[in-house]
Amino acid sequence: MAQPQFTPRVFSGIQPSGGLTLGNYLGAMKRFVTMQDEGSFETIYCMVDLHAITVWQDPGKLTRATRELCAGFIAAGIDPERSILFNQSQVPEHAQLGWIFNCVARMGWMKRMTQFKDKAGKNAENASLGLFGYPALMAADILAYHATHVPVGEDQKQHLELTRDIAAKFNHDYETEFFPLTEPVIEGAATRVMSLRDGSKKMSKSDPSDMARINMTDDAEAIASKIRKARTDPEALPSEAAGLNDRPEARNLVNIYAALADRTVDAVLAEVGGKQFSEFKPMLADLAVDKLSPISTEMARLMQDPAEIDRILGRGAERARAIAAPILAQAYDIVGLVRSA
Numbered sequence: 050m051a052q053p054q055f056t057p058r059v060f061s062g063i064q065p066s067g068g069l070t071l072g073n074y075l076g077a078m079k080r081f082v083t084m085q086d087e088g089s090f091e092t093i094y095c096m097v098d099l100h101a102i103t104v105w106q107d108p109g110k111l112t113r114a115t116r117e118l119c120a121g122f123i124a125a126g127i128d129p130e131r132s133i134l135f136n137q138s139q140v141p142e143h144a145q146l147g148w149i150f151n152c153v154a155r156m157g158w159m160k161r162m163t164q165f166k167d168k169a170g171k172n173a174e175n176a177s178l179g180l181f182g183y184p185a186l187m188a189a190d191i192l193a194y195h196a197t198h199v200p201v202g203e204d205q206k207q208h209l210e211l212t213r214d215i216a217a218k219f220n221h222d223y224e225t226e227f228f229p230l231t232e233p234v235i236e237g238a239a240t241r242v243m244s245l246r247d248g249s250k251k252m253s254k255s256d257p258s259d260m261a262r263i264n265m266t267d268d269a270e271a272i273a274s275k276i277r278k279a280r281t282d283p284e285a286l287p288s289e290a291a292g293l294n295d296r297p298e299a300r301n302l303v304n305i306y307a308a309l310a311d312r313t314v315d316a317v318l319a320e321v322g323g324k325q326f327s328e329f330k331p332m333l334a335d336l337a338v339d340k341l342s343p344i345s346t347e348m349a350r351l352m353q354d355p356a357e358i359d360r361i362l363g364r365g366a367e368r369a370r371a372i373a374a375p376i377l378a379q380a381y382d383i384v385g386l387v388r389s390a
């Protein structure tokens with residue numbers, strides 16, 4: 050739907066819970082950089098620390114993971130001058146608007162969220178209230194900036210649909226067109242990077258097996274060894290994408306290759322079709338090391354100066370608040386909350 054009244058603005062977030070994976074990089078961060086560099090959007094990227102604590106985090110590790118994630122953003126190509134880069138808890142408007150959305154979202158909507166069901170597992174009674182309300186805070190992250198576009202991986206699609214439902218219900222309940230109906234941007238070859246051990250499972254930072262994922266901090270040897278040991282099937286690679294149907298592990302490795310090389314799956318298969326995995330895996334390992342090691346080296350360098358990272362986050366938060374505070378104030382007015390001048 051055309052929404053000419055809203056400035057083209059991108060918002061997206063990543064949780065600082067554990068380290069960054071290749072899934073986060075290809076499904077999200079690499080695309081954040083493209084959207085920043087294209088220049089047609091104002092770009093706002095956030096380390097969502099308040100979302101991370103919906104499951105218990107060791108405080109020291111949370112602090113470190115937040116700084117490391119910031120280093121990851123910068124090392125991957127996010128320029129904290131051209132984009133706004135900050136951690137969520139330094140902009141209280143997220144939690145404030147999140148409360149309003151807790152009152153807009155319905156229990157039934159939240160209960161349908163597959164991420165809640167997956168994360169809460171069998172013991173949902175013991176999950177935090179924050180984990181249940183998580184998507185309302187996520188809607189607030191986005192709508193506090195009137196963001197029009199949100200680049201994410203496939204697993205966030207349902208949350209973005211809920212964000213639209215919340216915006217629509219708020220607009221309807223208060224007879225306004227205040228919040229935009231945000232467009233999810235789920236594009237490219239790697240919107241769902243799968244585990245290296247099981248092609249039916251998402252690559253995730255919480256997978257108990259470290260061999261299932263590539264971490265952005267892995268060294269060249271670890272990356273090569275994980276790719277060498279990645280599960281595959283015995284067939285040679287096909288020359289066309291249709292030949293990857295019913296071959297989830299093969300498809301995953303080809304998708305990763307295409308995303309890292311900035312090429313389409315068809316272009317990759319035109320080149321590697323007919324090759325055995327014994328030949329393709331070293332090609333993929335070389336490409337992955339080539340693309341990822343400059344990022345991990347730069348992350349390690351940036352992490353040597355945590356005070357500078359904190360300064361960048363603080364400056365980003367100030368710029369973020371300059372956008373979010375007036376939007377929150379208007380939302381308060383619409384709802385009828387008294388604000389003394």
Ligand code: TYM
Pocket residue numbers: 060061062063064065072073074075076077078097100186187190191199200201202203204205208239240241242243251252253
């Ligand atoms: P999080 O921290 O789990 O993941 C961050 C981003 O990485 C993407 N991603 C993947 N993409 C492809 N393949 C994978 N295996 C893979 N694993 C993760 C995710 O889709 C996401 O884009 N709820 C969000 C964080 C969030 C947010 C927001 C995002 C909070 N507020 C507002 C956008 C807008 C999350 O848990 O992402």
